[in-house]
Amino acid sequence: MHWYEDDDLWVGFADVMFPPSRAEEAERLTATSPLLKVAEGARVLDLACGPATHVLPLAKKGAEVTGVDLSPAMLERAREACEAAEVSVKLVQADMLEYVEPGAYDLIINMYTSFGYFTEPGDNRTVLRNAFTSLAPGGSLLVDVLGKEVLAGWVGRPQAVDIDGGTVFMRDTILDDWTRLKTDWTLVRDGEVKQASILSFLYSAAELKALFEAVGFTDVECFGDFDGSPYDDSARRLIVRGVRAG
Known part of the structure; x- marks a missing residue:
């Protein structure tokens, strides 16, 4: 069993991975970040959604949100959170290495270093290719990781x-x-x-940008934070965004 398939890990360390402060940050970022700006009715996929940390605030903004995660325990927490907030979302148990919905989404997000789980670099590339296929023309993929430089x-x-x-x-x-x-x-x-x-696999900005481009993304950009700041010596994260051209 791979480490990410162990539900005891997600349950046992949920307080570390998903503290209340992370949910509060997600609420703030979905309200203020230019990288997470969505129009009402936009079709959004949160890939490796966890307990609906970003699914919930994006749905509150009027997006049609799908959350995909491998963990039954995390999806149950997501379901409970969305029901308590009285928001309608679609939650799917699936492996990101296999999940594909051709042309189904306007925006796909992958947050908090939920990319790079696979030992084989080619498998991580497959995740990006699946996301590319799942985007409608003009749609964007946003991947948030801890870059090598940071x-x-x-x-x-x-x-x-x-x-x-x-x-x-x-x-x-x-x-x-x-x-x-x-x-x-x-x-x-x-x-x-x-x-x-x-x-997890580690990527520099240049490496992850090249991987995006290799699967077909255009207009690939790297950011150092969710305010859209550049990826430089002040960067807090590595956020890469690519577009599926129309």
């Missing part, structure tokens, strides 16, 4: 994050000549210890 500024420093009733200790390790990242998490709470490891 990661290099702080990787290797252990971190401790306090959560409700406990603490998570995190350590990052660069693997295979800066092509992959391993993150080890240790959760200490209520006298119990849980451990998990996450593996």
Whole structure:
């Protein structure tokens, strides 16, 4: 079983991955970010949607939102959140390596380093190709990851994050000549210890931009944050956007 197929990981570390502050940030970004601006009725796919962190605020803006995730537990949380907010969305359990809906979407988003899960680079390229196929002509794909250039500024420093009733200790390790990242998490709470490891492929801005272009995207741009700022030495994230030409 691959690490991302383990629902115990998503449930056990949900407080770290999806704290209330992340939902609050999603609400703010969908209201203010030029990269997440959607027209009412726009068809939006959140690929690896988790517990509806962005699905919910985008649906509130009037978009027709589909959330796809492999985790049944995360989709159940997404369903509960959307029902509580009385918004209508479509939620699908599927693997992003296989999910394709030709021409179905105006915007596809992939947030919080949910890209690069696959060890084989060709599989990650397949995810982009699936997204390209699933976009209507003129539609855009937005991928948000932690770029190599940003990661290099702080990787290797252990971190401790306090959560409700406990603490998570995190350590990052660069693997295979800066092509992959391993993150080890240790959760200490209520006298119990849980451990998990996450593996993901690493991309620089140039590498991810080239991958977008290789599958057919045009007008590919890199940004350093959701305000549309450039990807430079002040960047907080690596956000890449590409267009499926009409």
